[in-house]
Amino acid sequence: ETGVTQSPTHLIKTRGQQVTLRCSSQSGHNTVSWYQQALGQGPQFIFQYYREEENGRGNFPPRFSGLQFPNYSSELNVNALELDDSALYLCASNLRGSGAYNEQFFGPGTRLTVL
Amino acid sequence: DQQVKQNSPSLSVQEGRISILNCDYTNSMFDYFLWYKKYPAEGPTFLISISSIKDKNEDGRFTVFLNKSAKHLSLHIVPSQPGDSAVYFCAVYNQGGKLIFGQGTELSVKP
Numbered sequence: 283e284t285g286v287t288q289s290p291t292h293l294i295k296t297r298g299q300q301v302t303l304r305c306s307s308q309s310g311h312n313t314v315s316w317y318q319q320a321l322g323q324g325p326q327f328i329f330q331y332y333r334e335e336e337n338g339r340g341n342f343p344p345r346f347s348g349l350q351f352p353n354y355s356s357e358l359n360v361n362a363l364e365l366d367d368s369a370l371y372l373c374a375s376n377l378r379g380s381g382a383y384n385e386q387f388f389g390p391g392t393r394l395t396v397l
Numbered sequence: 398d399q400q401v402k403q404n405s406p407s408l409s410v411q412e413g414r415i416s417i418l419n420c421d422y423t424n425s426m427f428d429y430f431l432w433y434k435k436y437p438a439e440g441p442t443f444l445i446s447i448s449s450i451k452d453k454n455e456d457g458r459f460t461v462f463l464n465k466s467a468k469h470l471s472l473h474i475v476p477s478q479p480g481d482s483a484v485y486f487c488a489v490y491n492q493g494g495k496l497i498f499g500q501g502t503e504l505s506v507k508p
Binding site for chain 1 (some may be wrong): 401403406429433438439440441442443446486488490493494495496497498499500501
């Protein structure tokens with residue numbers, strides 16, 4: 283069973299650029315969530331996708347967008363990068379089932395630095 | 398507004414002693430709580446959880462206590478081991494089924 287993987291590991295961009303981060307869900311999982319973890323903070327929920335549709339969004343502007351593909355891999359896109367977007371971006375997957383709370387499995391993250 | 402708070406950014410304990418990590422939350426409607434552990438360069442990994450219908454849940458050396466009236470939960474690690482050194486996050490599921498994390502507490506267990 284393959285765990286959650288993310289690419290790239292590290293990324294450096296400049297203000298105003300656009301970035302795409304990628305996530306491959308754990309095998310069999312149909313739900314993916316993205317989180318932003320700033321230095322010294324806990325992960326903050328960006329949005330979640332279930333069966334290729336957005337299923338909830340945190341307090342992030344529209345320039346943060348996402349996609350989930352039929353194979354349940356996912357992308358996070360950020361447009362017009364700002365310095366404050368520098369953070370660790372975490373992807374988590376889970377199998378949405380009959381239970382209300384399904385354990386989320388996290389990838390190792392992508393460290394984004396915006397200069 | 399921080400709905401989940403971990404007021405201690407760091408904690409240092411001696412190997413073999415008890416580690417107690419604390420977490421406070423603001424919304425009495427929260428009903429499922431989790432602890433995650435994170436090593437550098439890795440994603441958070443699930444450690445233990447508790448439902449609001451319980452006040453204690455044990456898993457080996459790890460025990461989580463929930464005090465609903467105080468809106469407080471704690472994680473006890475007994476005995477602490479050097480391999481437990483990591484950042485620990487308290488998290489809750491909100492009404493929309495999304496995880497809300499605290500700021501984390503960095504635990505250092507000294508040999």
